[in-house]
Amino acid sequence: MTLNRRTFVQATAALATAAATSRALAADTLKIGYVSPQTGPLAPFGEADKWVIEQMKAAFKDGLIIGGKKVDVQIVLKDSQSNPNRAGEVANDLILKDKVALVLTAGTPETANPVSDACELNEVPCISSVVPWQPWFFGRKGDPAKGFSYTYHLFWGLEDVIANFTNGWKSVATNKKVGGLFPNDGDGNAWGDKELGFPKPLAGMGYSLTDPGRFQNGTQDFSAQIAAFKRDGVEIVTGVVIPPDAKTFLTQARQQGFKPKVITLGKALLFPGAIEALGELGYGLTTEVWWTPSHPFSSSLTRQSAKALAEAYEAGTKKQWTQPIGFAHALFEVAADALRRTRSLKASDVRDAVAATKLDTVVGPVKWGGAGPMKNVSKTPLVLGQWVKGTKNKVELVVVNNEAAPSVPTGGALKPI
Known part of the structure; x- marks a missing residue:
């Protein structure tokens, strides 16, 4: 053609x-x-x-x-x-x-x-x-x-998470000594930052912070952090870690005889599956709450x-x-x-x-x-929650402080571990 x-x-x-x-x-x-x-x-x-x-x-x-x-x-x-x-x-x-x-x-x-x-x-x-x-x-x-x-x-x-964490801590009698778990990642570096993160506001409220330094996600040994917290008489532990690291830290803290009154961690304690995986170690842990039913x-x-x-x-x-x-x-x-x-x-x-x-x-x-x-x-509202033994589910997240967002109802008060 x-x-x-x-x-x-x-x-x-x-x-x-x-x-x-x-x-x-x-x-x-x-x-x-x-x-x-x-x-x-x-x-x-x-x-x-x-x-x-x-x-x-x-x-x-x-x-x-x-x-x-x-x-x-x-x-x-x-x-x-x-x-x-x-x-x-x-x-x-x-x-x-x-x-x-x-x-x-x-x-x-x-x-x-x-x-x-x-x-x-x-x-x-x-x-x-x-x-x-x-x-x-x-x-x-x-x-x-x-x-x-x-x-x-x-x-x-971070200003909201700091307000919620400290609002909760104020309701419990402690020596105001805080141990920080801040990994070497985007969240950890921000939360541990001397200007933008936890150190400055905590100092302003009369809390002393023990920060043993950055660690890699997936760390298998928290002995150095636990030793530093025990040495300084820490009664509150805070930070922002991934769920597997929270489990490693909490298990080793129990084994090494470190028993703080309050453990408030970002990121790791958000999900019921992670808390269930901790067994009895999960009850009483506190975390930020961004949304609930x-x-x-x-x-x-x-x-x-x-x-x-x-x-x-x-x-x-x-x-x-x-x-x-x-x-x-x-x-x-x-x-x-x-x-x-x-x-x-x-x-x-x-x-x-x-x-x-x-x-x-x-x-x-x-x-x-x-x-x-x-x-x-x-910005969206933030409150503080605590994990308790559940009635409908194995574990349930209860809002225990809403001072930063009063429109969100509470379901109880923060109890020491």
């Missing part, structure tokens, strides 16, 4: 039409990327995500109206494997290969920071959570005068109360509720709200819609701009 000029022009036009049709079809599907630790030592932070995403698929089944046009919604979940390098890689895949319009991420600085950095670099809007705002902002070399252009964050800060908030997307959301999770998974459920759900609430308000799916338009958010969510009000400590940070 000889290809004359007319046939060639027709063929080229047909190809161009097919390409345009294919682009139009692609434009009719909006992709939201989600990155969290599904595997590795931080996996408990991502345990509820698949359930939340199934719930979101139902919520988005009829699509969203964006700029007057109906668009199908597809959610692409990626596993950071609890590894910062991997988190950055999968974020780049979402941006460059999947062409997502918006990225959501949660689950400690080791996931949220590299994902946020990839989005900032590629000018793709990103909403993150489940990292205190200081390790997220300053850990990414944020400039308070400028903030970030494409990355927005919702969670509480008794929080007085409801979803803007499904209209479920915090209680109804937790009950739906337990019915659907046959597992006990965990704190990240609320924040995974809230990230999608904010995403849906911003996408409904955006003028188009252009990255800058989506970013502007995110920045203009003013929404009551299942974790509390979310608003960026004037109210937060930085223009890219919206």
Whole structure:
């Protein structure tokens, strides 16, 4: 067959039409990327995500109206494997290969920071959570005068965790001697930082802090830390460690005859599975509480109360509720709200819609701009909880101090271990 000029022009036009049709079809599907630790030592932070995403698929089944046009919604979940390098890689895949319009991420600085950095670099809007705002902002070399252009964050800060921990400690008679467990990671370096972290405010409240220095996650021997705490007569232990390290420390402390009155740890004591794994060592431990079924908030997307959301999770998974459920759900609430308000799916338009958010969510009000400590940070409430022997479940988390967020009801008072 000889290809004359007319046939060639027709063929080229047909190809161009097919390409345009294919682009139009692609434009009719909006992709939201989600990155969290599904595997590795931080996996408990991502345990509820698949359930939340199934719930979101139902919520988005009829699509969203964006700029007057109906668009199908597809959610692409990626596993950071609890590894910062991997988190950055999968974020780049979402941006460059999947062409997502918006990225959501949660689950400690080791996931949220590299994902946020990839989005900032590629000018793709990103909403993150489940990292205190200081390790997220300053850990990414944020400039308070400028903030970030494409990355927005919702969670509480170190000032809130310090207030809650010390509010609890004040209610128990101790010698005010505190031992710190701060690992060599994003959270540990922020919590142990002399200016931004625990040392300065504790000293101001009359507490003395024994900080034996940074250690690597996965440490098998805490003898040096325990010896330092015993030497200084420590009665309160605090810090921010991963669950396996908490188990190692608590087991070795018991073996070596170190019995503090209060143990309040961030990160490690958030999940019922981790507490159950500790057996009797788990009872009486205290931790920060970011979300519970008794929080007085409801979803803007499904209209479920915090209680109804937790009950739906337990019915659907046959597992006990965990704190990240609320924040995974809230990230999608904010995403849906911003996408409904955006003028188009252009990255800058989506970013502007995110920045203009003013929404009551299942974790509390979310608003960026004037109210937060930085223009890219919206703070959520924080209270203190204590693990007790359960009636319905093996262990239950009871809110024991709400001075920092009085709208969240308490269920009891802090008791020494």
